[in-house]
Amino acid sequence: MTRSSPRELASQKIQLRKQQEKLLSDLLTVMDALDRASEHWQQAEQSQTQQIAPTLSWWQQLLQRLAGTAESLPSESLPEVVGSARTGIDMIRETLLGVLNQHQVMPLATKGQPFDPEEMHALGQRADAIAPPNTVLQEVVRGYRWKDRLLREAQVIVAVSANKSDEEAIEEARKEE
Amino acid sequence: MSKVVGIDLGTTNSLVATLDEGQPWVIPDEDGELLLPSFVGLSEAGKLLVGRAALRQYGAAPERTVKSIKRQMGTDFRVTLGDQEYSPQEISAIVLRSLKQRAEEVLGEDVTQAVITVPAYFTDAQRQATKEAGEIAGLEVLQILNEPTAAALVFDDRSEETENVLVYDLGGGTFDVSIVEMTGDVTEVLASHGNNRLGGDDFDRQLQRHLADKFLQTHDIKIPDDDVTQARLLRTAEQAKVALSESAFTTVREPFLASQGKTALHLETELSREDFERLITPLLKETLAAIDRALSDAKMESDALDRVILVGGSTRIPLVQRLVENHLPGILVNSFNPDLCVGLGAALQAGVLAGEAVESILVDVIPHSLGIAAVMETAFGLTPDMFSVIIPRNSVIPVSRSHVYRNMVDQQEAVELEVYQGENTIARENVPLGAFKVEGLPPKPAGALQIEVHFDFDLSGILTVTATEKGKGQQSSFVVNDAETGRLTSAELDQSRDAIASLFDISAMPISDEDEEE
Numbered sequence: 001m002t003r004s005s006p007r008e009l010a011s012q013k014i015q016l017r018k019q020q021e022k023l024l025s026d027l028l029t030v031m032d033a034l035d036r037a038s039e040h041w042q043q044a045e046q047s048q049t050q051q052i053a054p055t056l057s058w059w060q061q062l063l064q065r066l067a068g069t070a071e072s073l074p075s076e077s078l079p080e081v082v083g084s085a086r087t088g089i090d091m092i093r094e095t096l097l098g099v100l101n102q103h104q105v106m107p108l109a110t111k112g113q114p115f116d117p118e119e120m121h122a123l124g125q126r127a128d129a130i131a132p133p134n135t136v137l138q139e140v141v142r143g144y145r146w147k148d149r150l151l152r153e154a155q156v157i158v159a160v161s162a163n164k165s166d167e168e169a170i171e172e173a174r175k176e177e
Numbered sequence: 178m179s180k181v182v183g184i185d186l187g188t189t190n191s192l193v194a195t196l197d198e199g200q201p202w203v204i205p206d207e208d209g210e211l212l213l214p215s216f217v218g219l220s221e222a223g224k225l226l227v228g229r230a231a232l233r234q235y236g237a238a239p240e241r242t243v244k245s246i247k248r249q250m251g252t253d254f255r256v257t258l259g260d261q262e263y264s265p266q267e268i269s270a271i272v273l274r275s276l277k278q279r280a281e282e283v284l285g286e287d288v289t290q291a292v293i294t295v296p297a298y299f300t301d302a303q304r305q306a307t308k309e310a311g312e313i314a315g316l317e318v319l320q321i322l323n324e325p326t327a328a329a330l331v332f333d334d335r336s337e338e339t340e341n342v343l344v345y346d347l348g349g350g351t352f353d354v355s356i357v358e359m360t361g362d363v364t365e366v367l368a369s370h371g372n373n374r375l376g377g378d379d380f381d382r383q384l385q386r387h388l389a390d391k392f393l394q395t396h397d398i399k400i401p402d403d404d405v406t407q408a409r410l411l412r413t414a415e416q417a418k419v420a421l422s423e424s425a426f427t428t429v430r431e432p433f434l435a436s437q438g439k440t441a442l443h444l445e446t447e448l449s450r451e452d453f454e455r456l457i458t459p460l461l462k463e464t465l466a467a468i469d470r471a472l473s474d475a476k477m478e479s480d481a482l483d484r485v486i487l488v489g490g491s492t493r494i495p496l497v498q499r500l501v502e503n504h505l506p507g508i509l510v511n512s513f514n515p516d517l518c519v520g521l522g523a524a525l526q527a528g529v530l531a532g533e534a535v536e537s538i539l540v541d542v543i544p545h546s547l548g549i550a551a552v553m554e555t556a557f558g559l560t561p562d563m564f565s566v567i568i569p570r571n572s573v574i575p576v577s578r579s580h581v582y583r584n585m586v587d588q589q590e591a592v593e594l595e596v597y598q599g600e601n602t603i604a605r606e607n608v609p610l611g612a613f614k615v616e617g618l619p620p621k622p623a624g625a626l627q628i629e630v631h632f633d634f635d636l637s638g639i640l641t642v643t644a645t646e647k648g649k650g651q652q653s654s655f656v657v658n659d660a661e662t663g664r665l666t667s668a669e670l671d672q673s674r675d676a677i678a679s680l681f682d683i684s685a686m687p688i689s690d691e692d693e694e695e
Contacts, residue, residue, distance in 0.1 A: 005197055006197075006204075006283050006284050006285065007197040007202045009283075010202075010204065010205050010209075010283055011202075013205070013209050014205055014209035014211075017208070017209045018209075033430075033432045033433070036432055036433035037432065037433055037441075039433070040433050040436065040441045043436075043439070044439050047439055114221070115221070115234065115237050115238075117218070117220055117226055117230040117231065117233045117234035117237075118230055118233075120233060121232075121233040121236070122233060122234055122235065122236030122237030122238070123236050123404060123405070123408045124236045124237075124404045125236070125237055134221050134237065134238070138405065140405045140408055140409065141409075141412075149208065150208075153233060155408065156237075157404065157405070158236070158237035158238075160237075
């Protein structure tokens with residue numbers, strides 16, 4: 001037991017990694033759920049605002065009021081209920097993100113970025129007239145980095161042009177990088 | 178001096194293994210991953226991608242990515258990557274070279290010689306192509322070894338007695354069953370059968386469809402058929418499958434899976450192992466038919482088999498093991514690191530060829546079945562005090578299994594679990610390990626209450642029994658801290674089964690009185 005063999009070193013490394021990553025990875029599933037909830041409420045909120053067509057400043061005022069004071073409104077309208085739900089979800093989401101950040105777990109930015117096989121898993125392609133080929137159109141599962149390594153790969157849908165040999169678009173994608 | 182390695186060059190995944198003091202181990206990459214996806218690609222910028230990175234880009238750039246090249250070995254198929262054409266052996270060589278590099282980095286020495294495995298059904302041309310792939314990668318190929326033989330070597334003690342081994346290999350996407358005859362160092366594949374389009378991925382898809390049905394039942398609308406939703410569902414299905422190998426139930430939760438108008442639709446459902454087993458049984462029946470065909474090709478009756486070895490990740494599913502055991506009654510069924518077993522065997526063979534001392538004593542097994550006393554349906558109707566086995570003997574440890582039991586009488590408030598070890602069908606004829614009670618059960622009619630009994634046997638020989646009432650989640654557990662439940666090495670097991678049986682009788686002395694009753 002004087003010197004560790006390559007085998008021992010390797011197995012120590014795997015064990016350490018698995019122990020540390022397990023909890024963080026498990027937390028990410030909660031984060032995913034919050035992301036989805038947040039997205040849903042955001043959409044609900046948008047459709048509410050469109051229906052009632054209030055001005056943006058009105059909406060901002062409401063948000064400020066919700067965030068600032070706890071007094072209940074005399075007659076709650078649906079947009080307010082939706083707005084408060086969204087704000088609440090977003091707050092929980094921010095809290096969890098903050099906890100993860102403290103542990104150096106950072107989300108990967110993918111949307112609009114060139115596809116990177118070191119960190120992203122492509123679920124499929126979609127033709128897109130505007131986006132340059134090989135850029136990320138949609139993020140299905142967010143990826144995270146932990147310190148300097150990949151904790152979880154992002155799962156994405158990647159743009160493909162109708163005309164594949166679109167050299168210009170490819171160049172453009174590279175420039176963005 | 179350079180190290181010799183064994184390489185499992187698989188359709189979906191590959192790995193490299195070597196010996197350390199006679200014992201094989203799999204060499205991980207710098208992230209600690211043992212398996213290298215057998216994918217090769219070029220990034221958009223023209224950089225070579227091997228393994229996970231290539232797998233990740235497959236969905237975005239199938240024209241720049243090669244997968245499952247193993248299916249093309251030995252043909253004059255050419256793949257285009259970038260502006261060059263490659264033969265299947267060249268693509269395989271890229272995978273092999275990547276594994277060679279990985280081994281050299283971890284071991285800190287050159288790796289120049291290897292044993293590479295191939296399926297038993299590979300033709301000469303396919304074997305030759307595999308050998309060429311090794312040579313292109315800069316490896317002297319000491320031997321092209323059959324995969325089932327490699328797996329069998331892990332459990333073999335190289336005695337001069339002839340042993341007939343059936344290797345059942347169910348992976349992610351391929352299935353085959355082979356019968357290998359082994360006498361000392363001489364091995365021969367007598368028969369091989371399979372379906373190279375059947376595996377764990379099919380089970381995931383069955384479960385995915387089942388979840389889609391559940392969604393339809395709950396919300397009365399069909400789950401959207403778009404890629405994103407389906408990808409989420411498939412991922413959930415795969416996770417549920419893995420969970421159901423350990424536990425009898427799992428809860429699937431996919432919040433905000435879809436929406437109807439502005440209403441979010443969630444999927445929350447409980448899956449039982451029974452549900453999953455019902456879904457995959459038809460697929461597994463096919464594998465049992467392949468066993469029969471292999472036996473008949475080898476002109477062999479099943480009782481001429483000495484051992485069955487389960488290989489491939491999908492054999493972790495308890496039903497697979499149970500069906501094989503029931504199909505070949507009385508034959509010892511072994512399983513050890515089913516994903517890695519072939520590569521480990523290749524490393525052993527490489528060691529033998531390089532003149533290293535090897536040990537095939539890899540596995541510890543439990544010599545006695547472990548279970549509880551239960552009322553069971555027999556030829557005489559419902560019979561009390563029957564021994565219901567939860568972990569069958571010869572299971573490789575660590576092992577964790579569970580069964581579900583139901584209440585016998587209406588409004589049953591408590592259930593007493595008596596834990597035994599042994600092989601007698603009458604519980605009391607076996608060695609008692611202790612008993613404990615689960616109390617405060619919710620009142621339910623007979624048969625309506627489900628209690629999952631989970632046995633967990635760890636490497637130190639400690640048995641933890643946990644009983645969970647399914648509805649309210651009442652839990653109670655109990656630990657048997659007992660060296661006498663014992664372990665046996667595979668070498669000891671390799672003596673004839675009769676000898677082992679008598680050995681069991683001798684060592685099956687009653688446990689001292691330290692029953693840890695509550």
